[in-house]
Amino acid sequence: MEQSPERRVVTLKDVAAGAGVSVSTVSRVLDDRTPPSRSAAAERVRRVADELGYRRNVFASGLRRGATGTVGVLVPRLTDHVMAMTYEAIERAARARGSFAVVATCGDDPEDERRATETLLDRNVDGVILATARLDDTLPASLRERGIPHSLALRTDGASPAALGDDDAGGYFAMRHLLDLGHREVAVITGPWFTSSARARLGGARRALAEAGAELPDDRVISTGYGIEAGNAAARRLLGAAPAPPTAIFAANDNLAIGAVSAVTAAGLTVGDDVSILGYNDIPLAAMMPVPLTSVRTAFDQIAASALDLMGAPAHTETRALPTLIPRASTAPPRRAPSP
Amino acid sequence: MEQSPERRVVTLKDVAAGAGVSVSTVSRVLDDRTPPSRSAAAERVRRVADELGYRRNVFASGLRRGATGTVGVLVPRLTDHVMAMTYEAIERAARARGSFAVVATCGDDPEDERRATETLLDRNVDGVILATARLDDTLPASLRERGIPHSLALRTDGASPAALGDDDAGGYFAMRHLLDLGHREVAVITGPWFTSSARARLGGARRALAEAGAELPDDRVISTGYGIEAGNAAARRLLGAAPAPPTAIFAANDNLAIGAVSAVTAAGLTVGDDVSILGYNDIPLAAMMPVPLTSVRTAFDQIAASALDLMGAPAHTETRALPTLIPRASTAPPRRAPSP
DNA sequence: CTGTTAGCGCCTTCAT
DNA sequence: ATGAAGGCGCTAACAG
Numbered sequence: 050m051e052q053s054p055e056r057r058v059v060t061l062k063d064v065a066a067g068a069g070v071s072v073s074t075v076s077r078v079l080d081d082r083t084p085p086s087r088s089a090a091a092e093r094v095r096r097v098a099d100e101l102g103y104r105r106n107v108f109a110s111g112l113r114r115g116a117t118g119t120v121g122v123l124v125p126r127l128t129d130h131v132m133a134m135t136y137e138a139i140e141r142a143a144r145a146r147g148s149f150a151v152v153a154t155c156g157d158d159p160e161d162e163r164r165a166t167e168t169l170l171d172r173n174v175d176g177v178i179l180a181t182a183r184l185d186d187t188l189p190a191s192l193r194e195r196g197i198p199h200s201l202a203l204r205t206d207g208a209s210p211a212a213l214g215d216d217d218a219g220g221y222f223a224m225r226h227l228l229d230l231g232h233r234e235v236a237v238i239t240g241p242w243f244t245s246s247a248r249a250r251l252g253g254a255r256r257a258l259a260e261a262g263a264e265l266p267d268d269r270v271i272s273t274g275y276g277i278e279a280g281n282a283a284a285r286r287l288l289g290a291a292p293a294p295p296t297a298i299f300a301a302n303d304n305l306a307i308g309a310v311s312a313v314t315a316a317g318l319t320v321g322d323d324v325s326i327l328g329y330n331d332i333p334l335a336a337m338m339p340v341p342l343t344s345v346r347t348a349f350d351q352i353a354a355s356a357l358d359l360m361g362a363p364a365h366t367e368t369r370a371l372p373t374l375i376p377r378a379s380t381a382p383p384r385r386a387p388s389p
Numbered sequence: 390m391e392q393s394p395e396r397r398v399v400t401l402k403d404v405a406a407g408a409g410v411s412v413s414t415v416s417r418v419l420d421d422r423t424p425p426s427r428s429a430a431a432e433r434v435r436r437v438a439d440e441l442g443y444r445r446n447v448f449a450s451g452l453r454r455g456a457t458g459t460v461g462v463l464v465p466r467l468t469d470h471v472m473a474m475t476y477e478a479i480e481r482a483a484r485a486r487g488s489f490a491v492v493a494t495c496g497d498d499p500e501d502e503r504r505a506t507e508t509l510l511d512r513n514v515d516g517v518i519l520a521t522a523r524l525d526d527t528l529p530a531s532l533r534e535r536g537i538p539h540s541l542a543l544r545t546d547g548a549s550p551a552a553l554g555d556d557d558a559g560g561y562f563a564m565r566h567l568l569d570l571g572h573r574e575v576a577v578i579t580g581p582w583f584t585s586s587a588r589a590r591l592g593g594a595r596r597a598l599a600e601a602g603a604e605l606p607d608d609r610v611i612s613t614g615y616g617i618e619a620g621n622a623a624a625r626r627l628l629g630a631a632p633a634p635p636t637a638i639f640a641a642n643d644n645l646a647i648g649a650v651s652a653v654t655a656a657g658l659t660v661g662d663d664v665s666i667l668g669y670n671d672i673p674l675a676a677m678m679p680v681p682l683t684s685v686r687t688a689f690d691q692i693a694a695s696a697l698d699l700m701g702a703p704a705h706t707e708t709r710a711l712p713t714l715i716p717r718a719s720t721a722p723p724r725r726a727p728s729p
Numbered sequence: 730c731t732g733t734t735a736g737c738g739c740c741t742t743c744a745t
Numbered sequence: 746a747t748g749a750a751g752g753c754g755c756t757a758a759c760a761g
Contacts, residue, residue, distance in 0.1 A: 060754060061755065072755080104510070170444070314679035430747085
């Protein structure tokens with residue numbers, strides 16, 4: 050990539066020359082980490098820098114300072130709406146703190162995750178936020194050993210600092226809602242079993258069921274991916290199950306729920322009326338579905354801010370943001386009477 | 390952000406010491422831009438570098454080389470699925486070329502767009518891809534003047550190099566499909582009027598209508614945002630219109646279409662049966678909607694690759710990827726006979 | 730407060 | 746093919 054000739058950027062030297070001072074003076078005056086000097090020279094430097102359109106070269110500066118004000122974020126994919134929301138929230142939080150967030154996507158392969166992390170570290174990020182941690186992943190451990198500031202977002206590995214939602218509470222709220230509506234024949238579509246969130250949400254749901262003395266047979270729990278298709282397939286299986294399909298489905302994710310809605314509709318049933326469906330995360334689409342989707346809202350902004358603050362925190366530090374149930378039309382009392 | 394003591398990174402000097410050669414030699418051997426040397430020393434250097442886990446410091450390297458192998462991407466928001474798909478496609482294309490993509494989101498405010506661009510340039514990106522260009526935006530012009538390599542993705546300003554879909558053709562395909570099904574009472578929900586894509590898609594649709602001798606009264610064209618809610622509101626207006634609502638709606642975007650689906654369903658009508666709805670971009674959700682959505686598929690991968698290749702190309706260079714109509718259940722022949 | 734000096738890690742002449 | 750030296754742009758440590 051050749052630089053065009055007119056692309057000459059103004060450097061400290063140019064500003065120094067223009068203001069008739071040394072580069073160190075300019076460097077100091079323009080250093081926003083210290084209280085701004087009010088001297089005449091400083092005033093002049095600022096004016097000249099402004100006129101010339103000076104911008105600090107983050108590379109050179111970072112090289113010297115050892116820190117770049119950049120935080121790296123790792124997500125499996127941005128086309129997952131939850132990840133996009135999480136990243137945007139982190140970006141906002143970073144901006145509010147005067148730093149910059151860069152994201153890398155790495156899919157679901159741990160090897161790619163490791164590679165992507167190295168790529169981020171190559172770019173001298175001050176720390177890394179992983180929104181990817183699988184329970185069986187060794188990357189957080191390796192970051193801990195290497196002393197690299199990092200935190201986990203939305204998930205935990207039980208060791209590295211983590212900012213997540215209270216998935217257990219969310220699962221409880223969700224199932225409790227279905228039970229309160231009168232459902233007893235319920236099913237759960239959990240996310241991938243290698244995530245802490247999938248397990249915790251199911252755990253909370255089981256807690257609610259136990260309190261109500263209701264059953265959740267094994268064939269009413271399907272662990273699957275996090276995509277719409279996965280939800281569709283899972284719901285199809287549930288609907289075809291003997292002796293009778295469930296009257297309510299709790300999906301551990303809005304995408305799964307949307308897939309389930311699709312399957313239920315395709316089966317000629319009505320969502321809410323025939324089968325209640327409940328999602329998780331409350332992505333904007335949930336409220337805009339043909340039948341608005343009841344969902345458990347996650348406080349992404351809060352989680353993002355915590356993830357940022359927790360980078361470099363001691364191990365076993367965790368924050369859990371409490372989720373909120375948002376009831377909508379996709380959940381309603383069961384039409385069939387509960388079986389005896 | 391303090392560096393922990395154990396976080397000492399391996400530098401060229403370490404490798405040089407380990408291999409018993411000078412840093413320049415190591416630098417040369419490890420330079421992947423030149424054909425790899427096969428000398429014994431080179432072999433040794435590579436081995437030592439590998440053992441020590443050496444990673445080139447992109448900052449320092451970029452400082453000297455003047456190029457960093459990084460391309461900046463600007464999008465309004467990543468929570469827009471189209472933008473997320475576009476960015477992921479660019480990221481893939483960049484990776485295939487051995488470079489790295491960093492994204493910044495800037496919302497819809499031109500001032501924020503400018504700021505975000507500067508932030509990216511501060512980080513020494515080799516060029517910028519704008520997936521944001523409004524027709525009235527002066528940023529591309531300013532980049533042209535400054536000689537900064539850049540290109541526009543998905544939209545054009547008629548001057549800077551641009552990689553986009555053939556929106557006119559897409560609009561034509563879409564409307565042609567509705568006309569072929571027998572619809573004559575059609576409406577169009579376009580995206581924001583400040584985008585080239587909204588205008589071109591409507592233009593193509595008008596072309597098809599003209600061919601068929603069909604009318605598109607002004608009150609059957611609604612220009613709005615790009616979100617689900619906007620589509621919902623627009624469809625609501627169309628449904629309430631006198632003397633009769635349209636039998637088919639072409640939305641210039643899947644989100645708008647999904648919002649329209651929601652409005653149609655809420656009005657007690659059936660999508661496909663009572664009102665045909667057609668979207669644009671074919672995001673994955675389209676196929677998974679309760680009533681699968683007919684949509685015009687955009688070749689994001691192709692557009693992304695072109696955008697990357699076009700960075701720094703002469704002005705007025707444009708590539709247009711041809712879209713494909715994907716017919717699904719949301720479009721069907723009209724129930725009502727077309728008015729005379 | 731200011732200027733001088735040294736160097737962050739790397740790449741690139743220029744010799745050898 | 747290799748090594749020594751200088752410098753990319755900026756900042757920290759040191760005098761003044």
